[in-house]
Amino acid sequence: MRWHDDFLELLDQRLLPADEVWLPHTTASEVATSIRNMVVRGAPAIGISAAYGVALSALQTTDNGWKQMIEADMQVLAESRPTAVNLFWALNRMREVLATCDTRHQAQRRLAEAAIGIHGDDLAANLAMAGHALTVMDDRAPFSVLTHCNTGALATGGYGTALGVIRRLHEEKMLKRVYADETRPWLQGSRLTAWELAREGIPVTLNADGAAAAILSRGEVKWVIVGADRITANGDVANKIGTYSLAVLARHHKVRFMVVAPASTVDMSLESGQEIPIEQRDGLEICEIKGIQIAPVGVDVFNPVFDVTPASLIDAIVTERGVIHEPDISGMRTLFNERKP
Template identity: 55%
Template structure:
C-alpha cells in the first residue's frame, strides 16, 4: 500500500495540558473555530450539542472529560456524578460508556488521580489512530482497482482520533490507486457529508463528489458504486448495526443493486451486552433540526417532524464488518464473538 501520510492532516481533538480544545464541527466548512472546554460539564455540553461527533471521537472526548472531572471533584462520589453527566450526553454511541468504564478501571477504588487518568486518555487517543490505520489497511484489501465507493455521514479524522474508520479505508484505497471515484451523501439534517466529509477530503487533497441523499439508489443503478462504506455508532452481538439515519436505506439499495456494504468500526463499538439492534436505544433529537436548515425555517409552519438520529441495519445486509482485530464477512453472533476474543494486535486479511 502507498503511504497515506499526505492524506491525513485533520485533527479535531487536542489536549492543551489544562483544557480540552475541540474543533467546532457545527461551524464547518465556513469557519474553523476551536471551543475550549475547561471542565467536564463543558465537555458533556459539547458532546450533546454535536461540537464533537462520531462514536470514536465521542469516546476520546469523554475520556478527557473524565480527566477534567477528576480535577474538579472533591471525592469519588462527585467524580461519579460528573461521569454520569458525560454518559447521558449521547446514549446511542457505545464508545462513550466504553471510555468512561475504562477510566473507572484505571481509577480503581481510590480518589481518581488526574495525571494517571490523563495518561490513559492519551493512550485511548493514540490507540484509536493506530486502530484506524489497521482498519484502513484491512478494509482496502477488499476494494478492487477501479472501484467506485459511496460513503455516508462523516467517519474520518473529524469523527475519530485521526485518519478515520470508513474514511480511513477510503484514504488507504485512494493512496493505493484503487479508486476511480468517491461519492459522499449529504446526510440530512446535519449535513455531515456535505459540511464535514467533503471539507475533510478536500483539505487532504482527495477528490470527492457530493450527492443528495435521495440520489444514492440511482447512482448505484448507474454502475458507479461498487462499495458503500460506512461507520457505526454501535454493533450489537448479532451484527446488527446502529449508524447515522439513512444507512439502512443505503443497505437495502446496495443489496438490490449488487453493491457491497462494508461497515468499519473499532472493537470498542462492538457491544456484546446488546443482543440485537432491537435492543439499541435510538436517540431522537429536536424536530427543529429537520424543519429548519442553517437557522432558517424550510418546512411549512404547523408541520411536525420525526427526527431519529440513527437507524438499525440488520446484519443480514452487511457484507463485511472491518475492525482493527480483523474482518468478518456476513457478521453474526459467532463472528462478533470471534472478533471480540481476538488479541488486540491481531490483523486478519480477507
C-alpha cells in the first residue's frame, strides 16, 4: 500500500501475478469495498488499510458533524471483514486518537499520523518476530519448511509474518526450500507467495494443498510456518482454511508447527477458538475459476474462509513480544499481561 497524504493506493492482489495494478482510494467506503472484495487481504494489511481509510474519512468531512461522519465511516470499515481482529484493533486505535481531537483539521492531521504510525509499527513487529522465531529453531543446517496462504509483504506492512521468518531463514542461510500450498480457493499461495519468493530468489516449490501430507512424510520439512487472523486467550488460532488439517498432518509426521502473528492479532477477550466468528463467502469461489464453471450448477457449497487450529497442535506462537511454547491460557496471559479475573 502507498499513502499519498490525500489518497491511498492499494495493489490489487486479485490480479497478481499476471498484472500489477494500483487502485487509488479517496474515501473510507472505497477502502472498505477493497477489503471486502479481497483487493487487499492478510490480517495486518487489512488493519493498516482500515487505519488509512479513517484518515481518508477525516479528509472528506465538513465542519458540521465531522466527528459523527468519521465514526460512521469507521462502522462501515468494521463491517468489511468479520474474522481478522487486526481490523478492529486498528479501528480502536484510530477511535482513541479521534477522541483527542477538538477540531476537524486537528483530526485530519492526527489520524493521518496515527495511520502512518500503525503501518510503521507493523513493519517493526515483523522484523522482531523473525528474530524471535529463529531462537526456536535449533537446527542450523539448512532445512525445508512448508507454508500456507500468503503472509509476506503483500499481507503486512512490508516484510511478513510467517513469510518474514522464511525470509530471515534465507538471509541466515538456514533455508533449504519452501513448499508453498496453492491455498484454494483464492490461490494466494500460487499467485502471491510463490510470486514474492520467486522475485527474491528464495527457492520455492509450489504444491497442491492435498500434496502436503506426501511432502511431510518425506522428512525434509522441519517446520510448518503459518500466520493467523485471530488468536484467542487459550492459544487457539484462526487462519486460512486448510491450516487445521496441516497442523494435524504435522503432528502425525512429527513436524513442528509455528504460528507467527503480531500482538494485534491476539484477542484475549475470547476464551477459545469456538468463539471466533468465521467468515463464509460466496460458493462461486469454489465452483468457478475466472468465471469458468468447474462444478455442477446449483451444487451446495461449504466455503468458510478460515478454520481454527487448537492450541494443542501448535508448538510455538511467535509475536513481536516473544515466543509462547506449547501455547495455553497460562502462557498467553503471561506474555500479554492478562490476569485471571
